[in-house]
Structures are given as structure tokens and as C-alpha cells.
Amino acid sequence: LNQLPKFNPVKTIPDMVALKRQYDLPDGTSTLPGIDVFVTTADPIDEPILYTMNCVLSILASDYPVDRCACYLSDDSGALIQYEALVETAKFATLWVPFCRKHCIEPRAPESYFELEAPLYTGSAPEDFKNDHSSVHREYDEFKEHLDSISSAISKRSDAYNSMKTEEGDAKATWMANGTQWPGSWIDTTEIHRKGHHVVLGHSIRGHNLGSQASTNNLNFASTDVRLPMLVYISRGKNPSYDHNKKAGALNAQLRASALLSNAQFIINFDCDHYINNSQALRAAMCFMLDQRQGDSTAFVQFPQRFDNVDPSDRYGNHNRVFFDGTMLALNGLQGPSYLGTGCMFRRIALYGIDPPEWRHDNIVVDDKRFGSSIPFLESVSKAINQERSTIPPPISETLVAEMERVVSASHDKATGWGKGVGYIYDIATEDIVTGFRIHGQGWRSMYCTMERDAFCGIAPINLTERLHQIVRWSGGSLEMFFSLNNPLIGGRRIQALQRVSYLNMTVYPVTSLFILLYALSPVMWLIPDEVYIQRPFTKYVVFLLVIILMIHVIGWLEIKWAGVTWLDYWRNEQFFMIGSTSAYPAAVLHMVVNLLTKKGIHFRVTSKQTAADTNDKFADLYDMRWVPMLIPTTVVLIANVGAIGVAMGKTIVYMGAWTIAQKTHAALGLLFNVWIMVLLYPFALAIMGRWAKRPVILLVLLPVAFTIVCLASRRSRMQSLSYK
Ligand SMILES: O=c1ccn([C@@H]2O[C@H](COP(=O)(O)OP(=O)(O)O[C@H]3O[C@H](CO)[C@@H](O)[C@H](O)[C@H]3O)[C@@H](O)[C@H]2O)c(=O)[nH]1
Numbered sequence: 001l002n003q004l005p006k007f008n009p010v011k012t013i014p015d016m017v018a019l020k021r022q023y024d025l026p027d028g029t030s031t032l033p034g035i036d037v038f039v040t041t042a043d044p045i046d047e048p049i050l051y052t053m054n055c056v057l058s059i060l061a062s063d064y065p066v067d068r069c070a071c072y073l074s075d076d077s078g079a080l081i082q083y084e085a086l087v088e089t090a091k092f093a094t095l096w097v098p099f100c101r102k103h104c105i106e107p108r109a110p111e112s113y114f115e116l117e118a119p120l121y122t123g124s125a126p127e128d129f130k131n132d133h134s135s136v137h138r139e140y141d142e143f144k145e146h147l148d149s150i151s152s153a154i155s156k157r158s159d160a161y162n163s164m165k166t167e168e169g170d171a172k173a174t175w176m177a178n179g180t181q182w183p184g185s186w187i188d189t190t191e192i193h194r195k196g197h198h199v200v201l202g203h204s205i206r207g208h209n210l211g212s213q214a215s216t217n218n219l220n221f222a223s224t225d226v227r228l229p230m231l232v233y234i235s236r237g238k239n240p241s242y243d244h245n246k247k248a249g250a251l252n253a254q255l256r257a258s259a260l261l262s263n264a265q266f267i268i269n270f271d272c273d274h275y276i277n278n279s280q281a282l283r284a285a286m287c288f289m290l291d292q293r294q295g296d297s298t299a300f301v302q303f304p305q306r307f308d309n310v311d312p313s314d315r316y317g318n319h320n321r322v323f324f325d326g327t328m329l330a331l332n333g334l335q336g337p338s339y340l341g342t343g344c345m346f347r348r349i350a351l352y353g354i355d356p357p358e359w360r361h362d363n364i365v366v367d368d369k370r371f372g373s374s375i376p377f378l379e380s381v382s383k384a385i386n387q388e389r390s391t392i393p394p395p396i397s398e399t400l401v402a403e404m405e406r407v408v409s410a411s412h413d414k415a416t417g418w419g420k421g422v423g424y425i426y427d428i429a430t431e432d433i434v435t436g437f438r439i440h441g442q443g444w445r446s447m448y449c450t451m452e453r454d455a456f457c458g459i460a461p462i463n464l465t466e467r468l469h470q471i472v473r474w475s476g477g478s479l480e481m482f483f484s485l486n487n488p489l490i491g492g493r494r495i496q497a498l499q500r501v502s503y504l505n506m507t508v509y510p511v512t513s514l515f516i517l518l519y520a521l522s523p524v525m526w527l528i529p530d531e532v533y534i535q536r537p538f539t540k541y542v543v544f545l546l547v548i549i550l551m552i553h554v555i556g557w558l559e560i561k562w563a564g565v566t567w568l569d570y571w572r573n574e575q576f577f578m579i580g581s582t583s584a585y586p587a588a589v590l591h592m593v594v595n596l597l598t599k600k601g602i603h604f605r606v607t608s609k610q611t612a613a614d615t616n617d618k619f620a621d622l623y624d625m626r627w628v629p630m631l632i633p634t635t636v637v638l639i640a641n642v643g644a645i646g647v648a649m650g651k652t653i654v655y656m657g658a659w660t661i662a663q664k665t666h667a668a669l670g671l672l673f674n675v676w677i678m679v680l681l682y683p684f685a686l687a688i689m690g691r692w693a694k695r696p697v698i699l700l701v702l703l704p705v706a707f708t709i710v711c712l713a714s715r716r717s718r719m720q721s722l723s724y725k
């Protein structure tokens with residue numbers, strides 16, 4: 001299943017020069033289509049505000065015509081702190097964005113940019129650079145201080161207002177800087193939010209039109225465009241009586257809100273822990289969308305996920321290169337890669353569930369049963385289908401804001417097509433794969449876009465527990481999809497055969513773990529007294545096994561050569577598959593069984609990007625594992641294999657004279673198996689060593705000690721049983 005979809009691998013490269021030639025006019029204007037950029041955040045603690053704001057800054061500074069690009073931040077925490085941080089960010093952007101444009105800065109996320117040692121200068125004003133750089137750096141440090149102070153400022157301000165106005169009731173109100181009450185009803189949002197308490201946000205949208213003249217500080221931006229794209233803050237009105245459908249719900253709310261404002265033909269969405277690393281990325285995706293051959297039937301362009309906080313040796317296989325650079329790219333020759341959740345550009349109408357041009361009927365019904373009851377929204381859908389777009393968003397009036405509040409609220413989804421055939425799909429732990437599947441199922445294709453300088457970059461959990469939680473969610477979501485109407489065997493009318501195989505593989509792979517787990521546990525047979533079972537008459541079987549394993553690795557080798565990934569990536573992938581197969585995948589299978597029996601879904605928890613307190617060590621998280629039940633099977637496998645080696649040594653000493661040559665070779669093969677498992681589980685062994693893993697040599701001492709202890713124990717018991725006989 002894994003190999004078949006790689007039958008027709010095709011690499012594609014965006015041609016940026018051709019795009020420029022065709023769409024950028026000599027007078028500096030452009031005819032490129034509009035893009036609405038969505039960022040989702042859900043928790044100001046687990047998803048640090050600084051990252052989110054860096055993401056926003058990188059979007060605002062991206063190289064795309066300002067009047068054709070808008071940025072929407074969806075804040076599911078509804079926290080005033082996020083809103084005020086966004087206002088600060090908008091202010092800082094008036095300096096940062098022109099600075100990036102003038103000096104051709106890369107990347108355009110300040111936190112990552114200022115970390116660079118000596119960035120290469122490619123701009124056209126080198127004489128100003130030193131001065132500009134240091135003053136922007138200074139301003140950025142000040143901006144960060146502002147972000148840090150927001151929290152205490154809000155609580156001080158709110159305390160002051162609340163003590164003044166206690167007679168009016170709510171002593172726990174949160175107050176904005178302009179003396180109005182924040183519609184969220186808490187100061188420290190996260191505490192209550194985490195307990196799952198949902199608050200109805202009344203006045204949830206505020207527009208800041210930043211297209212005006214920027215404050216230019218003392219820098220010379222005379223020949224630089226200082227305009228900024230539109231920036232919008234959205235927090236959905238939530239109500240305990242409706243399911244707010246997490247990330248997919250947030251994205252759909254953004255989809256509707258943006259339809260009323262900019263209604264761009266294209267959408268791109270980012271998790272708040274990702275940023276644009278290559279300012280040309282939006283243009284690159286556009287190359288595929290506007291391509292004269294297949295552009296019109298391309299629904300989405302997915303970029304690989306890249307991470308810049310991963311430890312140099314990538315202990316937990318976070319880079320996932322084999323998947324991103326091999327498996328996904330290979331699908332390009334079929335119907336295209338699947339949607340991976342972040343860094344993906346969509347055609348708006350494809351998300352609306354409209355058919356691709358070759359299957360489209362002339363009279364598409366745009367009704368409230370499918371899209372909800374907002375008249376302005378329904379009009380925007382018809383416009384989108386006819387590819388009309390208002391470049392100038394309507395003026396922000398009371399009625400517009402009221403209408404937007406209505407369409408962003410979770411209740412607007414109720415009894416409509418939203419989350420089923422319209423927008424991002426609901427009721428599953430991994431909305432991404434299913435959303436892509438639905439779109440492919442209508443006959444659309446997708447493209448994979450890789451760039452020399454990585455387009456986007458994000459944060460990966462380098463803590464084993466978090467990493468495995470993420471894997472449980474992905475594999476659990478896959479299984480949920482298998483047991484739903486979106487099962488690749490029955491769903492998706494217009495999916496091509498091999499593409500279907502690929503989706504099938506993506507949904508059933510966690511089940512293979514059960515066999516792997518059993519297999520990895522088989523050495524416990526060694527612990528059974530006397531006869532060594534694993535050594536028995538498997539010769540022919542072993543030959544078959546070796547041939548198959550060899551073939552898998554030869555194919556793997558060809559694949560990584562083609563995809564341009566390294567042996568280390570390949571090896572980490574193998575190791576992590578073993579670790580996952582003995583922990584996260586069985587856990588997901590178990591979840592699924594429980595789910596099928598009790599109808600309870602997998603609990604969606606935002607992956608924590610918060611790092612451990614140790615600020616001296618960038619990779620402190622590596623050594624900070626939390627014990628969770630799913631780690632038990634992996635530990636048992638590790639112990640079984642360490643034990644088996646010890647017992648084998650003990651037996652060898654006792655039976656040395658009595659064993660035949662054949663018995664000895666079998667015992668040696670058994671040992672090979674154990675060592676192989678241990679090598680695969682090496683990253684896990686490091687993880688359970690915690691801080692000691694900073695000196696992995698300790699393992700070289702610990703392991704022989706463990707072997708010797710087991711060896712002596714088994715020798716003794718065997719000698720005793722021999723003497724009884
Ligand atoms: O109620 C919610 C919950 C989450 N999110 C956002 O959803 C995104 C993804 O959540 P995260 O916990 O970071 O998931 P990861 O495990 O890091 O995400 C990977 O896996 C997910 C499920 O497959 C995909 O959606 C993601 O894009 C992909 O990066 C984040 O931006 C969150 O802010 C919301 O907006 N509202």
C-alpha cells in the first residue's frame with residue numbers, strides 16, 4: 001500500500017520569473033489574484049504570543065501586492081491579551097514591513113531574523129543598512145517588552161475599573177485600554193478556558209484599517225512602499241450548547257468572515273506556530289494555481305512542513321523528511337498530495353464544495369441549507385463562483401460588523417453543509433486529511449510545492465511525550481476516517497485508483513503496529529526456562545524475511561536518492577516507526593476500539609509549544625519526558641530484549657558444551673534480532689534516561705551491567721534446575 005502510490009513520481013518547480021512577467025505590470029501595479037491569509041491560535045500560554053505575532057509579521061511583510069492580501073487572526077481563546085498584542089504588532093509592522101522591503105530581508109519573521117549571525121545583504125541600499133538594522137532591532141526589543149507587559153497592564157487596568165464600578169455588578173470584568181469592557185468575561189483567560197468554560201463573545205470583530213501612512217520613525221523609506229495589508233482580529237462567539245469544532249470550526253469562521261470583507265479567490269492557512277520563511281512563497285503557490293495546463297482544476301497547493309527548533313540530530317524524527325519530501329512529492333504524479341493542515345493554499349470555491357471546471361454544472365444552487373442564512377455571505381459565494389472580487393473591502397459599518405459577528409459564531413454552522421461538504425470537515429481529530437480527501441473526491445487535483453529556501457517554518461514538539469501525543473492524534477484521526485463515510489474504499493467518487501490506495505494506506509497504517517508490537521515482544525520466549533523457542537526451524541522463513549527486508553531498504557534507498565533526503569532522515573524514520581508502533585499507534589487503535597464501542601471521539605489537545613523552564617539549553621525539552629501509559633509497551637519491549645540478551649548469555653555459558661552448531665547459530669540469530677530492536681529503540685532509551693542522556697555513553701555502561709545481572713541470575717536458576725534433575 002505504501003509503495004503503489006509512488007508509481008508515477010513527478011517533481012514540479014514554480015517558475016517565479018514567468019509569473020512576474022505575466023502579472024506584474026511595469027507601473028508597479030499587479031494583476032495577481034487576491035489571497036486571504038488565515039492564522040489560527042487557541043491558547044496564549046501553550047502557543048506563545050510571540051510566535052503568533054511573528055507569524056503575523058511575516059505575513060504582513062510577505063512579497064505580495066498589499067491591496068490583494070489580507071491577514072485574519074482567529075483567536076479561539078478570546079483573550080484580550082491576544083487582541084492587544086495584535087494592536088502592538090500592527091504598530092510595529094509599520095516599521096518592520098518597509099524595513100524588510102527596503103533591504104530585502106529574509107526571513108521576515110523578526111525573531112528568526114535577528115537570531116541570524118551575519119545575514120547576507122541582498123538589498124539595494126547597503127549604505128543605510130547598518131543604521132536601519134540597529135534601530136529596527138532596538139524597536140523590536142521594545143516591542144517584545146510591550147508584549148510582555150500586556151498581561152499585567154490588563155489586570156491592573158481591570159482591577160482599577162472594577163473597583164470603581166463594583167456597584168454595576170460583574171467584579172471580574174476585563175477592560176480594554178479605551179475604557180470599554182472586553183466581551184470576554186475573564187482577565188486571565190487561559191485558566192477558565194482550559195477548564196472548557198466557553199464564553200459568548202458579543203462584540204467579536206474589530207477592524208483596523210492599516211492601509212494608511214506608516215509612522216516611519218527616523219528611517220528613510222522615501223522610495224519604499226510603506227502600505228500594509230489589511231489585518232483582522234476574529235474571535236468566535238462560542239456557546240456551550242453548540243460544538244465549536246475546534247480548528248476546523250475556526251477556519252470556517254474565518255472563511256465566512258473574510259468572504260464579507262475581502263472575498264479573495266485564494267486562501268492560505270497557517271498554524272500560529274508557523275511563519276513565512278521565504279517572502280516569495282505566496283507567489284510560488286500562485287504559479288501552480290494560475291498554470292495554464294492544470295491550474296484551473298487545482299484546488300490546493302501544499303507545501304512541506306519544516307521546523308527550526310529541532311535538535312541537530314533530530315532524535316525524535318521531527319523533520320519527517322521521508323514523508324514530506326518522498327511520500328507526498330510522489331503523489332504529484334497522481335491527483336496530488338493530501339492537505340497537511342498548515343502551509344496550504346486553497347481555491348476558495350473548492351473549499352465551498354464546488355466541483356472542478358470539468359465537472360461543474362452551469363446552475364449551481366447557492367442556498368441557505370448549504371451555506372447558512374446570511375444573505376451577504378450567499379452573495380459573496382455567487383461572486384466567488386463567478387470569480388469576481390472586490391479589491392476594496394466595504395467600509396466597516398455597524399451593519400457589516402453585526403453581520404460578521406453573526407457569520408463567525410459557531411451556531412451559524414448548525415444544520416447547514418458547513419463541516420460536511422462545505423469548508424473544512426468536522427467531527428474528526430485530523431480535519432486536514434479528510435478535507436483534502438473530500439476535495440480530491442470531487443475530482444480536483446492538488447500540487448506539492450517545494451522551494452530552494454523553505455517556504456514556511458514552524459515549531460515541532462521535541463519532547464517525546466508531546467511528540468507521541470501528536471502521533472496518537474494523527475493516527476487516531478486516520479482510523480476515525482477509515483470507520484467513517486469518508487473511508488477511501490467507498491468515499492470520494494472521482495478519486496483515481498492509485499490515489500485511493502494512498503488514502504487507504506494513510507488510514508489503515510496504525511493497525512500494522514499490532515503485528516510489529518507482537519513481533520518485538522516475541523523475545524520473551526527466551527525468558528521461558530530451558531528450550532529456546534525462537535531459535536527453532538525457521539530457516540526458510542528467515543531467508544524470505546531477509547530478502548523482503550533487503551528489498552524494502554533498497555526501495556527506501558532509491559526513494560531517498562530521488563527525494564534528496566539523507567540517510568539520517570531515513571534512519572530516524574525507521575526508528576520512530578518502531579517507537580510509534582509500540583506506543584502511539586496501538587494507543588490510537590485502542591482509542592478507536594473504545595470509540596466504536598462507546599461513540600466517544602479522541603480528545604483534541606493543542607500541542608504544547610511551550611518550552612521547559614531551562615533557558616540555558618535550547619533543547620531542554622528533549623530531556624524532559626512525562627510518563628504516560630502509552631509508553632509502557634515500548635518499555636516492556638525494551639526490557640524484554642535486554643532481558644533476552646542476558647538470558648541468552650546465561651544459557652550459552654551453561655549449555656556451551658551441550659549445544660550443537662545449529663543451536664549456536666540459531667542463538668546468534670536470535671541475538672541479532674534483539675540487538676536490532678534495541679538499536680531501533682535507541683532514541684527511546686535516551687528519552688527515559690532523562691537528563692543523563694546528555695552523556696549517551698552511560699548506556700554503554702548500563703547495558704552490559706543489565707546483561708550481566710540477567711545473565712548471572714539465569715545461569716544460577718538453570719544450574720539449580722540442572723542439579724535437581
Ligand atoms: O479549538 C481549537 C484548537 C486548535 N486550533 C488551532 O489549530 C492549530 C493546530 O493545532 P496543534 O495543536 O498545533 O496541532 P499540531 O499537532 O501541531 O498540528 C498538526 O496536526 C493537525 C491535525 O492533523 C493539523 O491540523 C495541523 O495543521 C498540523 O500542524 C493551531 O494553530 C491551533 O491554534 C484552533 O484554532 N482552535
Ligand SMILES: [Mn+2]
Binds near residue numbers: 271273607
Ligand atoms: Mn502545529
